[in-house]
Amino acid sequence: MSLVANKAGFVVRGRHLLRDVTVAVKPGEVLAVLGPNGAGKSTLLRVMAGEYQATSGTIHQNGQDVSQVAALALAQTRAVMPQAASMTFPFAVRDVVALGRAPFRRNSTRQFDQKLVDHAIRLADIDHLADRAYPALSGGEKQRVHLARALVQVWGMNNPETTGRLDHERDGKERFLLLDEPTAGLDVSHQHALLAVARREAHQNNVGVMMILHDFNQVTAYADRVAVLSAGEIVAQGPVSDIMEPGLLSSVFKSPIRAIDDPAGGFVLVSHGG
Amino acid sequence: MKQVATSLRQFGQINRRVWSLVLLLLVLVLVTVMSLGTGGAHIALGDVIVHIAQRIGLSGSGIDAFDGRILDTLRLPRILRAIVIGGGLGLAGAVMQSLFRNPIADPGIIGVSASAAFGAVAMIVSGHIILGSFYPTIGPYGVPVAAFAGAVIATAFIRILSRQDGQTDAAIMLLIGVAINAMAFAGVGVFTYMADDAQLRSLTFWQMGALAGNGPTDTPALIIMVLGIAYLMSLGSPLNLFLLGEAEARHLGVEVEHLKRRATVATALVVGAAVAVSGIIGFVGLVAPHLVRLVTGPDNRYVLPASAICGAIMLTGADAVARIIVLPAELPIGLVTGIIGGPFFLGLLMREKKRRRL
Numbered sequence: 288m289s290l291v292a293n294k295a296g297f298v299v300r301g302r303h304l305l306r307d308v309t310v311a312v313k314p315g316e317v318l319a320v321l322g323p324n325g326a327g328k329s330t331l332l333r334v335m336a337g338e339y340q341a342t343s344g345t346i347h348q349n350g351q352d353v354s355q356v357a358a359l360a361l362a363q364t365r366a367v368m369p370q371a372a373s374m375t376f377p378f379a380v381r382d383v384v385a386l387g388r389a390p391f392r393r394n395s396t397r398q399f400d401q402k403l404v405d406h407a408i409r410l411a412d413i414d415h416l417a418d419r420a421y422p423a424l425s426g427g428e429k430q431r432v433h434l435a436r437a438l439v440q441v442w443g444m445n446n447p448e449t450t451g452r453l454d455h456e457r458d459g460k461e462r463f464l465l466l467d468e469p470t471a472g473l474d475v476s477h478q479h480a481l482l483a484v485a486r487r488e489a490h491q492n493n494v495g496v497m498m499i500l501h502d503f504n505q506v507t508a509y510a511d512r513v514a515v516l517s518a519g520e521i522v523a524q525g526p527v528s529d530i531m532e533p534g535l536l537s538s539v540f541k542s543p544i545r546a547i548d549d550p551a552g553g554f555v556l557v558s559h560g561g
Numbered sequence: 562m563k564q565v566a567t568s569l570r571q572f573g574q575i576n577r578r579v580w581s582l583v584l585l586l587l588v589l590v591l592v593t594v595m596s597l598g599t600g601g602a603h604i605a606l607g608d609v610i611v612h613i614a615q616r617i618g619l620s621g622s623g624i625d626a627f628d629g630r631i632l633d634t635l636r637l638p639r640i641l642r643a644i645v646i647g648g649g650l651g652l653a654g655a656v657m658q659s660l661f662r663n664p665i666a667d668p669g670i671i672g673v674s675a676s677a678a679f680g681a682v683a684m685i686v687s688g689h690i691i692l693g694s695f696y697p698t699i700g701p702y703g704v705p706v707a708a709f710a711g712a713v714i715a716t717a718f719i720r721i722l723s724r725q726d727g728q729t730d731a732a733i734m735l736l737i738g739v740a741i742n743a744m745a746f747a748g749v750g751v752f753t754y755m756a757d758d759a760q761l762r763s764l765t766f767w768q769m770g771a772l773a774g775n776g777p778t779d780t781p782a783l784i785i786m787v788l789g790i791a792y793l794m795s796l797g798s799p800l801n802l803f804l805l806g807e808a809e810a811r812h813l814g815v816e817v818e819h820l821k822r823r824a825t826v827a828t829a830l831v832v833g834a835a836v837a838v839s840g841i842i843g844f845v846g847l848v849a850p851h852l853v854r855l856v857t858g859p860d861n862r863y864v865l866p867a868s869a870i871c872g873a874i875m876l877t878g879a880d881a882v883a884r885i886i887v888l889p890a891e892l893p894i895g896l897v898t899g900i901i902g903g904p905f906f907l908g909l910l911m912r913e914k915k916r917r918r919l
Contacts, residue, residue, distance in 0.1 A: 338808050362814030372806050375664060376859035389802055390814040440813065 651872020
C-alpha cells in the first residue's frame with residue numbers, strides 16, 4: 288500500500304497547476320520531487336496530503352481515497368512538514384513540537400508523548416531552544432521545530448527507543464512523511480542532518496517519505512527515486528541513478544548542467560549560469 | 562537526570578496553570594462579595610457574608626429583611642448577569658483571537674457586537690412598523706431576537722465574503738469584519754437620527770451598555786450564553802492547532818471548516834445574546850485573554866476558561882464602579898470598560914512592543 292496520485296489534476300480558474308500526475312510514494316523509500324519554481328511541486332504535495340482536493344484523477348493512501356478519509360484518520364498515518372508556518376502566539380518550542388502529538392490525544396499518555404517529544408527535539412538539534420518562545424526563533428530554527436513536530440506525528444505509537452513491532456505491522460496502515468522544501472533556510476550541516484533523519488525514517492521505520500528538494504546532489508545522496516515536475520506535468524521519474532543525468536536536467540531547468548567526477552568517488556552535478 | 566528535571570519543570574508548569582485558574586476563581590468570588598456590598602444602599606461586607614451564609618444554609622439567622630431583599634432582587638441578579646456576560650465576552654474574544662490567528666481580534670472589532678446593536682436599534686425604532694399587529698404579542702422578545710439575528714447575519718456575511726476556493730483567509734476575514742463594523746455603526750446612526758425622544762433613551766442604552774437588564778425576558782438569552790460558553794470551552798485543544806495555521810491544523814487532524822463554522826456560530830450566539838441583554842460592552846473580549854496569557858501562557862486549554870473567569874471579574878468589578886461613581890445615578894457600563902479598558906490595552910500593547918524588540 289502506498290500514497291498514490293493517479294492521473295491527478297488541479298485546476299484553479301482555468302489554470303492547470305497539475306496535469307495528469309501519476310506518482311507513488313512507497314513505504315521504506317524516499318521520493319524526491321524536483322523541478323523549476325512554479326512547476327507545481329508544492330501543489331502536488333498539498334494535493335497528496337489531502338489539503339487541496341484534486342480536480343481530476345484520484346489520490347489514494349493505503350487504498351483509500353484521501354478526500355473521503357476523516358482529517359483525524361489521515362493525521363494518524365501521515366505527517367506534513369510545511370514550507371513556512373507562522374505563529375504569533377508565544378508558545379514554547381517544546382509545546383509547538385508537542386502539538387504533533389494531537390492526533391494521538393486519545394490513545395497516548397503524557398509520559399509517552401514526553402518521551403517522543405524529547406527524542407525528536409534531540410534529533411532536530413533544538414535541545415538548547417526547547418524553552419524559548421517560538422516566534423523569537425530564526426527561520427532555520429523554526430524549520431527544525433517543524434521537523435521535530437512532524438517526526439513525533441509520524442512516529443505514531445512507535446517507541447523510538449525500543450525495537451518493538453511498528454504501527455504499520457500492527458494495523459496494516461503504512462505511514463507517510465511529506466516535506467515541503469525542508470532544507471530551505473537551513474545551514475549546510477543541518478541540511479544534511481535533516482535529510483539523514485528523513486532517510487532513516489524511510490529505511491528503518493518503513494515510512495514513505497516524499498520531499499521537495501532543489502539541490503541535485505542532495506537528491507542523489509539521499510533519495511531512492513525522483514520525480515521531475517515541469518509546468519504541472521511529470522517529465523521524468525524513476526530511480527535516482529536513471530534520472531539524475533546532465534542532459535535531462537539541463538533541458539528541464541533550461542540551464543547547462545554538467546557532471547564532474549568527484550575525487551571521493553561518483554560524480555557531482557554542477558550548474559553554471561548562461 | 563535531565564529527564565527528571567524536565568518532567569519536574571513541566572509538572573510545575575501545569576500546576577502553575579491550574580493554580581492560576583483556582584486563584585482567578587477565588588478573585589471572582591471576592592469581587593462578587595465586594596460588589597454585593599457596593600451600591601446606593603449601604604450594606605456592610607459582614608452583613609453580605611452573613612446573608613450568603615444564611616442563603617446557602619450555613620447560618621440560621623439572617624440580616625435585616627430590607628437589606629436582604631436588595632441583595633436578592635437587585636444586586637444578585639445583576640451580578641449574575643455581569644458574570645455570565647463578562648464570561649461570555651472574555652471567552653468569545655479568546656476564541657476569536659485563535660480562530661483569526663490574530664491577537665487583536667475581538668467581537669467588537671470585527672463588527673459582531675455592532676451588528677447585534679444594529680439589529681436591536683432597528684427593532685426599537687421600527688419594530689412596530691415591521692411587525693405591525695404582531696408587535697404587542699412579540700413585544701419584549703423582539704429586541705433580543707433582533708440583536709441576535711444581527712450578530713448571526715454579520716458572522717455569516719463575514720464568513721461567506723471571506724471564502725474563496727473553499728478556504729477562508731483569516732486576514733481578509735478580519736478586514737471584512739472591520740468594514741462590517743463601520744456599516745453597522747452607520748446603520749445605528751441612521752436609526753438614531755430617525756428615532757423619537759422616547760426611543761432615543763433606549764438607543765443610548767444599546768450603544769453604551771447597561772447591566773440593569775430587562776427582567777425575565779433576559780432568561781432565554783442568558784441560557785443561550787451559558788450553553789455557548791460550555792461549547793466554546795471544549796475547543797481548547799483544536800484551537801491550539803489552529804494557531805499553527807489552517808493547513809497545519811488540518812494536517813494534524815482538525816476538520817478545519819467544521820471547526821470554523823461551529824466556533825464562529827457559537828461566538829455569534831454568545832455575543833448576540835450578550836448584546837441583547839446589555840448592549841455593547843467593549844474591551845472585555847480584547848483585554849481579558851491578553852491579561853490571562855501573561856499568567857498562563859498561550860495554551861488555549863487554560864486560556865479559554867481563564868479568559869471567561871477574567872472577563873467575569875472585569876465586568877463585575879466595572880459594574881460595581883459604575884454603580885457608585887456618579888451616585889445617585891449610574892454610569893453606563895460600556896463607558897466604564899472603555900475608560901478603564903482602553904488605556905489598559907494601550908499599556909499591554911506597549912509592553913508587547915518592548916518584548917518584540919531584539
